[in-house]
Each structure stands twice: as C-alpha cells, then as structure tokens.
Amino acid sequence: MIVQQSHPVTLIGGAKVYNQGLQRALTLAPTLVAADGGADSALIEGRMPDAVIGDFDSLSDSGRHCIPPERLHEISEQDSTDLDKCLRNVDAPLIIGVGFSGARQDHQLAAYNSLVRHPDRRCILLGRDEIVFLCPPSLRLDLPVGTRLSLFPMGAVEGVSDGLKWPIAGLNFAPDGRVGTSNQTTGPVHLSLTAPKMLTILPENALETATTALQNTVAGWS
Template identity: 55%
Template sequence: MIAPVVRSDTLITLVGGAPVDSQDLEWALSRAPCLVAADGGAASTIAAGRLPQAVMGDMDSVPDSLLNSLPCDRLHHVAEQDSTDFEKCLQRIEAPGILGLGFLGARVDHTLAALACLVRRRTRCLLVGPHDVAFVAPDELTLDLPVGTRLSLFPFGATTGRSTGLRWPIDGLELAPWGRIGTSNEVTGPVTLTAPGLCVLLPREMRDLVLSRLFPAP
C-alpha cells in the first residue's frame, strides 16, 4: 500500500503539465486551496507566483533550474515508469476530492491517459480544461443544467446506464469504445444519470455547477 504524501481536509488543486491560465489557477485555489503539482505542472504554479505544497512525479519534465529552486522537502521523486505522473499523484493524495488543471486540452495521448486513469481508479476528481470539464460519473448523479447544454458520455469499457433529461436517453443501450458511445448529447431538462464508470464531459462554463454537485458543502 502506498503511503499518502499529501493529506488534506479540503479539496486539492492538482496541476499537470498542459498550459494553465493564471486566472484558472486562482479560480481553482479559491475552491481547493491545497496546491500540488504533477511533475512539469510545477512550472505553471511557480510562473503564477504559487509554491506547491508538493511536487510529485518522475521529474523528467521539470527544468533543473526550477528543481534547484524548490525546497527539497516538497519534491517527491517517484521513479517507476508503470504509471503516469497524474496517477502517481492520485495514489499519494488523501483528500475529499481533487480539482485538476493542466490535464485536458493539450496532447491527446496525455488527455486520454488522464481520463482512463480516472475511470480505472474511480477517483473523485474534476478535470478542467480550456473547453471542457470531465469527471467520472458517480453511481447516481443529478445536474440542473441549462436546456441545450452539450453533455457527452464516453465509455472506457462495455457498460450500460439510465438517464433522464437527455435528448437521447441511454436506457437499454450498451455503450463501449468499440461500439456505441454517448458523445454530443443534449440537455432537455433536469438530468439524472445512473452511469457508473462513464466519463462525463461538459462545457467548462458548467465547472462551478458540477463542482457543487460532486463536492457539496458540508
């Protein structure tokens, strides 16, 4: 069992190596104040004037000059190459949930790897990118979204589910990456989803609404 490197009673902002706007970082930290960087994500946080509580990964994407400027006790080198830096962080964070920046919208292989990791680990995490937000559907989910909102469901394996409030319901359908998928659906009313394991993608404008549903205030 892997011991946690970071423990927090609040949500954690986790920053990856894709470009991150400083305003997005400030938005995330106002909601998830504990800051952690995955390898090269440290460059974005430092450029924005924010020192991460921890930097985790194999450290192959952090410039030496930046590594040398960071406190040694905040650097956590994980040498194994069987997982991505994103997964290395997820394995070593203990928190109510994670708000992830810098994992969507750049290299497609990195985006796919991050989404696949979320689905495999069923981690409570909301990824925010330049165009979309993405998360793994919990067993039951309700969302009061504006009519006409794009809502995509993507399966990473064979699965089924139920829905209300979508133009094209998923009831009775077998979804699979090699068969029928659920992208570019449309909201027609209050949405309920029973679709465990499906990746949900919504416009980034919905980030606060989704955040409030995934991580309701106590």
C-alpha cells in the same frame, strides 16, 4: 499517502493552463499539488505548490531549487503517468486538475485512462473548452436547459437518465460501440451508471456546478 486533505485539492500538470484555470481551480480547491513539471507552470503563475509528485523527468533544475525539498516527493518508477502517481497519493474529497488537456493527444488519453483506473478518486480535468470527469454511480446535475452533455464509455457500461434529450436507458455503451456524445439537457439531470467506466464531458462553464454536485454525491466506486 503523500497528501491528505479534508477539502478539495488543485492539481496542476505541465500542459497549458487555459481561461485563468489555475486561479479558478484554486478558488474551489485551495491546496495546490503539482504533477512533476506542473511545478514549473505553478511557479510561472507565482504559486508555490504545497507538494510536487512525480518521477521528476520534466521538472526543471531551477524549479527544483526553488521548491523546499520537503515538498518534493519523487516516485522514480516509469510504469505510470505523473497524473496516475498523484491520484494514488492524494486523498481528498475532490481533485481539480488543470494543465492536463490540450498539449498532446497521447497525454490527454492517458489522463482519461487514469480517471478510470482510480474510480475511488473524484477528479475533474479542466481544459480550455470542457471539463471531464468519471461519473459516479449516481449523479445529479442542476444544469441549464440546452447544455451539451457528452457521455463517453471507457469500457462496457449501461445506465439510466432523467433530464436528457436522448435518454440512455436500454443502451449498451462501449468504446468500440455505442457512445453518448452531444446529448443535451432538458432540465436538471440525474444519471445512474452500472460501472466506473463512463466519462462525463461538459462545457468548462459547468465547473462550479460539477464541483458542487460531485462533493454532494454520497455514492462512490470502491
């Protein structure tokens, strides 16, 4: 394990960071880890990453020379994304990822794939308008009434809910079948899922609420 922390970690990728996202994430997760070329984005923002993890195919020469060599952790294999490499090698109660949304659709889809491939890692991806994370087996969210809450399955999964305008009990979700986008909250939400396959999508202003909820959730996927 390259990074081990008892508090949340901010992970920065190479895509655009929106809404002062880096500072906002660091307020909640003070340790900064960069995924490959995300180190250049961190340096542009005046932040020195505590660690850089990746295959270094997108890290600039100037960035490499600015960062102390003991903070550079090269993983040369090309069979996984840099986010995947980071999730494998960062052990923390929560990871907040910035710079992984919005630049390219294929990169964004790969990021969602990584969330599902590593269900034991709690990770929120913060984008310009939304946050995305893999729902744990059970989750309580104290959200304002009328908050948009979307559930998108990355595999076959079922569940039950309280506090949603359209309850999910009795529905069989699948990426090529029923999905649960554009639901709304009617009060505090409780979700229970049968498998580590459901992405939860919320407005970006729910970041702090989701961060607290995920850290307070004991149940997790093995």
